[in-house]
Every structure is written in structure tokens, then in C-alpha cells.
């Protein structure tokens with residue numbers, strides 16, 4: 001039975017888990033709480049979303065609707081549209097008219113920060129424009145639904161609480177693409193925009209090469225609803241860990257314990273036995289999260305994804321991708337690829353394992369106060385922390401092995417490949433996809449070369465030698481064996497990734513109310529491993545045109561909101 005109406009959807013609401021948490025004792029009763037203020041305690045602030053004006057439908061994820069059992073017509077029905085564009089006035093029972101926003105702490109590459117909060121205490125930092133409005137159990141699975149751009153909360157830090165159409169389209173498409181790539185992620189439900197409500201954002205002049213934004217532009221606002229088992233972040237656990245460590249208030253330790261048990265219930269229920277004592281649960285949680293986080297980062301690298309802003313508050317404790325802000329899918333292979341001008345080298349492409357380790361370290365630090373009385377558990381936690389590089393390395397080796405179709409990873413072959421890829425300026429996606437065809441010679445691999453590598457005899461000779469060595473290692477003797485390996489490699493080496501220069505014309509057209517490109521991208525990027533039509537191949541399986549390199553807003557972004 002499909003969910004066809006908001007009434008039917010409301011029957012699936014189940015706030016029983018969020019209701020076990022502690023609301024901010026200073027919160028207003030009506031949820032009208034839209035100015036920056038310090039929130040000293042509690043796990044969330046009840047807050048009403050602010051609807052966008054005259055919401056217009058742009059897209060919903062058909063695939064995700066199908067998975068949830070939602071009828072497609074729901075996405076354009078009046079009351080559903082109202083709900084997911086921020087208007088809670090007409091909600092049927094038992095839906096809550098107030099949503100909730102959560103506070104979190106920030107650390108960047110393993111250092112605690114407080115300055116990002118207007119009060120310099122960390123008490124004003126959290127979901128500034130993300131408002132959760134529903135927790136529902138659908139076909140036995142619990143989902144939280146969150147409006148991004150749903151208006152100001154006490155954590156808005158003076159900003160407008162909105163997301164613009166440009167960034168919302170990027171996020172909407174990227175989430176579904178990531179899922180199709182087989183990488184854990186929050187999902188996209190719907191995307192609505194307003195043609196009358198606008199906000200101003202710093203941006204670049206057309207065709208500019210500037211690293212920093214040069215002008216203020218006016219943009220349409222939009223709301224994407226994202227969906228996940230929870231939106232718990234490392235930064236959130238950190239907030240309570242810091243408060244407990246500093247004994248900031250009498251309930252600080254209790255609130256930390258509550259949030260940690262909540263994390264287990266929401267994200268690790270199947271892996272951690274309910275009846276265990278708290279200390280053991282904490283140790284198992286650390287281990288389980290380490291396992292997920294390391295797999296996630298290896299997956300990002302497999303598909304050429306750089307998160308750009310991999311702070312602890314952008315790290316989901318459930319171990320999935322969250323916050324599609326200044327992200328990017330790499331074109332030309334560069335170990336130091338970083339699409340965000342504000343991001344720095346520590347969050348660059350091949351440094352993501354190290355950044356993950358730092359975030360993991362902050363997670364461990366947040367858990368520590370709970371183990372003060374149990375020395376042995378404390379030591380186990382430290383052991384787990386120390387194991388991070390080894391676990392991460394293991395996942396990386398497995399991933400590179402799979403990308404190369406090798407049973408046993410060969411470090412020398414791999415290192416030589418990285419050197420060659422850098423020296424030849426190779427398109428990351430096209431190279432591995434072409435290699436997955438197990439080519440006779442290097443002629444098809446050359447499709448992935450940018451620049452002059454094609455005319456560099458010495459380099460070509462090295463490529464020929466490298467390919468020969470690779471072939472001896474993959475050891476396929478018969479045609480069926482070769483076909484089998486090729487198919488296997490094509491399942492880990494996508495043909496299509498959501499490059500920024502595909503996104504730009506799609507959101508530009510959307511600003512003119514032309515959504516064809518956006519829908520085409522949704523279709524193509526939902527099938528990233530497939531062989532699609534010749535037309536799609538010519539459009540989306542090709543090198544980035546020369547003239548788009550270094551162009552602001554295409555090769556790098558400054559602001560994502």
C-alpha cells in the first residue's frame with residue numbers, strides 16, 4: 001500500500017526516540033525562537049520552521065519515494081508541499097507543529113573551536129538553518145526528515161536561515177548520486193523553491209578566476225528535505241563531551257550519557273547489545289563507528305569525492321556522508337584536490353583519511369568522561385583510537401586493489417601508477433573506467449589524458465610498461481575470465497560522476513525555471529555504473545573542457561550556503 005496522503009504519512013510518525021532526549025529548558029513554548037541566543041543545556045531546541053514564500057515544486061527523488069512507499073503524486077499535493085517547504089500550520093495530528101534544531105560543537109582537524117559561535121562560548125553553534133520536522137518508522141526503518149534552509153534557529157548566528165537554489169540543487173542531486181554510487185549518505189526527498197523570496201550571497205563575476213567572492217548576488221531560496229536514520233554528528237557528541245569534561249552544569253554528565261545511548265539506539269542498535277553495561281557499549285560504539293568511518297572515507301576516494309569541509313560537525317556519527325556544501329567530484333587526478341577555497345590542504349582529497357582520524361579522535365575524547373570510573377574500558381578506548389591508521393590503511397589497500405582489479409594489492413605498481421597519473425594529468429574517473437575494459441594497449445587509456453601527455457614519448461613508454469606489468473598481475477587468461485574481471489571492475493569504477501561543470505548549467509537553467517538539465521542529471525547520476533545511450537556518453541563521459549579550468553564557481557567554490 002502506497003502512502004498517498006499527508007494523513008497517511010502522519011500515521012507513520014513516531015517521535016518516541018527524540019522524545020527521550022532533553023529539550024532546552026529555556027526554549028519558548030510556541031517554537032518562535034529565531035534569534036541567536038546561547039543554549040546552555042538540553043539536546044535540542046523546539047523551533048518552528050519558517051515557510052518559504054509561494055513554494056514551487058522542482059523535484060523529488062522518485063527512487064527514494066519508491067523505497068519509502070510514497071506515491072509520486074504526494075510530492076505535488078498541496079499539504080505535503082506545504083509541510084516540506086516549512087509551513088507546519090495545517091499539520092494533521094499527531095505531527096508536531098514545532099520542529100527541532102540541535103546544538104553542536106566544532107573542531108577543525110582535531111582542534112576545538114569556539115570563535116564560530118557569536119558568544120565565543122560554543123553555546124550558540126549548531127543547526128542554524130536545518131530543522132527536523134518528522135521522525136517516522138516506515139517499513140520497519142526509522143527515518144528523520146530535516147528541512148535544509150528551513151529558517152532561522154537560535155543557532156543561526158545572525159544569518160538568514162535560508163539555503164539558495166544553487167546549493168540546494170547541488171545537495172539534492174549529490175545525495176541521490178552518492179546513494180547510487182553505493183556510498184552511505186543522507187538522502188534527498190524533495191526540493192521546492194520560491195520565485196518571490198530571495199536572499200543575497202557573495203559570489204563571483206562571470207568567468208572570473210578569483211579565489212575569493214567579488215560581488216553580492218541575489219538568489220532564489222529553496223528547501224531540500226534530507227532524510228537519514230539520524231542527523232547525529234560527531235560535533236554533537238563533542239558538545240556534550242566538552243560540557244561534561246568541564247562540568248559546565250549539574251546535568252552535563254547525564255546529558256552526555258543520554259546522547260551516547262541515543263546514538264546507539266538510532267545508529268548501532270543491531271550491532272550493540274542493549275543489555276550490556278554502559279562502559280562496554282561505549283567501547284563497542286567506538287569500534288563500530290571506526291569501522292564505518294574508515295569504510296566511508298575509502299569509498300569517497302574510490303569515487304573521486306572530496307568533502308571539502310570535513311569538520312567534526314560535518315561528520316555523521318552514523319558513518320555516512322552529510323553536508324554537501326563545498327564538496328566536489330574530482331576531474332583531473334590531484335592528490336591535493338580541494339574544491340573549497342576556504343578549506344585548506346588538510347581537507348584535500350588524499351588527506352581525507354588523516355582528517356577522518358582527527359575527527360575520530362574528537363569523538364573518542366567526547367566519550368572519555370563516561371569511562372572515568374572504568375580504567376580498563378578507558379584503555380580499550382585508547383587502543384581503538386591508536387588502531388585508526390592501521391584500520392584505515394587496510395580499507396584503502398582493499399579499495400585500491402578493487403579499483404585495479406587485483407586480488408593482492410601491489411604497492412610498487414600502485415605507487416608507479418600514482419606518479420604516472422600525476423605526471424600525465426589524468427582524468428580520475430575516465431582512467432579507471434577505461435582500465436576496467438582491460439585494454440589491449442594504452443590507446444584507450446589516452447582518452448583520460450589532459451594536456452600534453454599524449455605527445456610525450458617517454459611518458460607513453462612508461463605507460464606501456466606499466467600496463468604490461470598490471471596485466472601480468474591481473475592474470476586473466478581466457479576471454480570469459482577477462483569479461484568477468486571487467487564487469488567486476490566496472491562495479492567499483494563509475495562511468496559517471498557529478499562534476500561541478502555539469503552542475504553549473506543545471507542550476508543556472510533552474511534559476512530560469514528550466515529544469516530539464518537538472519532532471520537529466522538526476523537520471524544519469526542515478527545510474528553511475530551503467531552504460532547509457534551514446535548521447536549521454538558524449539555529454540557526460542568526457543574530459544573537462546580546457547576553458548573551464550580555474551574558473552571560479554566551477555573549479556572551486558567559496559561559499560556553499
Ligand SMILES: Nc1ncnc2c1ncn2[C@@H]1O[C@H](COP(=O)(O)OP(=O)(O)OP(=O)(O)O)[C@@H](O)[C@H]1O
Nearest residue numbers: 126127128129130156159160161162323324325561
Ligand atoms: N544561511 C544560513 N543561516 C543560518 N545558519 C547558517 C546559514 N548558512 C550556514 N549556517 C550555519 O553555519 C554552520 C556551518 O556551515 P555549514 O556550511 O557546515 O553548514 P550547512 O551547510 O548549513 O550544514 P549542514 O549540512 O551541516 O547542516 C552551520 O551551523 C549552519 O547551520
Ligand SMILES: [Mg+2]
Nearest residue numbers: 313314323325
Ligand atoms: Mg555543516
